[in-house]
Amino acid sequence: HTAGAETRYIEELKRDSLMKLPGRCQWLGYVPDERLSTAYGAMRIVVYPSKMITESGALLMALSHGKAVIASDLRAVREKRKLGALMTFKSVVDLRRKIKRLLKDGEARRELEEGARAYAEANAWEKVAEQHVELYEELL
Structure with missing residues (x-):
């Protein structure tokens, strides 16, 4: 997409x-919203090469579908990398190497998929809303 x-x-x-x-x-x-789950389900990896957009619905959607993601090395993306949710790349050569690795190394791909799912679960709207309610209750 x-x-x-x-x-x-x-x-x-x-x-x-x-x-x-x-x-x-x-x-x-x-891709219409009702077909996104099917489309993401068919993907083995997702490459997010944007050099300008730091937060993206497409990137977050890929993580929420538990996909192994390779994204540009941007500041906002690095946090997700540190949490094991995705890989970053700094050059075309680096991107090529990481794509090949994830396509050949099922274990590395599964680790990223698990990290993506964990990140998505920890940052689900319900969890974020609960954290806000807890914060407001503490402040009141």
Whole structure:
């Protein structure tokens, strides 16, 4: 799922991936909410290469679905990395190496999936709401 408008760069990526990775990379375009769980369920790993957006619904959705995520090394993402919820990358070479590792190493992928689920559970809306209520009760 690619956020944002279709650009020439996206079109080049699509063409290259279809030629070099036939049957291994799908470009879905917009995915309606009711199909997101199915789409995430079909993914082995999720790559989040944004260099500008630090918090993303797509990134959090991937974690909530327990997916192994590789994301750009941004400040807001590092906290999740420290908690074992995802991997970060600093260069194209680093990204390539980590994608290959997660596709080949099922144990490493499972560890990230467990970390993603734990992060999502700890940060679920219900838990955050409970923490706010507890804080307000302490302050009153």
